[in-house]
Amino acid sequence: MDTRTALLAAAAALLVVSAVGAVAAPDAISDPRETNEPPGRIDIAGATVAPGEVRGETAELRLGTDLRHRGSTVENVTVRHRAIGSESGLLADETTVDVGDVDFEGERTVNGTVTVDREGGYRIETVVFADGERREQQTTRVAGVAALTPDYADTQVGFTDGSVWPTVAVSVVEADNETATLSTSISVTNRGDEPSEDIDLRLLLRQAESNVIAAEATETVGTVRPGRTDTVTATVEVPDGYNYYVDAALFDDDVLVDETQGVANLNPRETISANQTVRDVEFSVEDFQRGEDGAAGDDAADGAAPDGSTSDDSTPGFGPIVALVALVVAALTARRRQ
Structure with missing residues (x-):
């Protein structure tokens, strides 16, 4: 057997051995870059709540969730917000934000909104899901929603x-x-x-x-x-x-x-x-009857009495009644002193 034939036979044998090894142990051959990259991780770095549109009975709360990602791509990420009454414990509103696949490095803000009644306080529960699996959650409390000024009165x-x-x-x-x-x-x-x-x-x-x-x-x-x-x-x-x-x-x-x-x-x-x-x-x-122009009535201005007669020495307002009350008080006072 010449040298060329021997080399071809050795190469063929090596290929056969490699194929059998790949089938028997598929994880034995892998991309070296993947072995050095950590698994994808995503969590909540921070959250903010700000007032949005404020109406007479309801108010919009704008929610900002800071997502932090490390490692490989995290697929099918969603962020769910629930607004729950602080005193009643009842669900006021719920919204879900579809983020998609997360492959960025560092932090990014995901925005969402909930609408609540303009009264009392609320507990905002934020949960991050990846492929339907709960990964991270955080709770933020909001109080004094009734103090928000409606846009029409701003x-x-x-x-x-x-x-x-x-x-x-x-x-x-x-x-x-x-x-x-x-x-x-x-x-x-x-x-x-x-x-x-x-x-x-x-x-x-x-x-x-x-x-x-x-x-x-x-x-x-x-x-x-x-x-x-x-x-x-x-x-x-x-x-x-x-x-x-x-x-x-x-x-x-x-x-x-x-x-x-x-x-x-x-x-x-x-x-x-x-x-x-x-x-x-x-x-x-x-005295308080007003004409069409909003001023005091003509009868009052001219000194007319309620029965339509006029009196030149009439006094406005409580004059006669006050005088009568004053006389009664004076008489009672004098009687007490005696």
């Missing part, structure tokens, strides 16, 4: 909250025996970072003892620069000799966004304070 302009400077200031412009013209100055502040858009300021003046609306006004609060305070002035006319609550409210597209209260003391014998409960007394309704 404005940075509100009434100024000062310890000395009054939020509601009232001054008398003109007065006679029947009516008083009042100038109300309302302070508003932009607490945001951008100039504000126009909103409405609405005023109601309520007679203190009866809650009867004596006058009302609406003014526009124009653009207020960030961090600045502006004053809005409105003029109203009310029957003189009474005390009034000045109710002020800010409306953005007919949505109430802020409210405050002041007082106007026009009765020198008795004063009131904001948010104070006062005793009920009788009052003259005709």
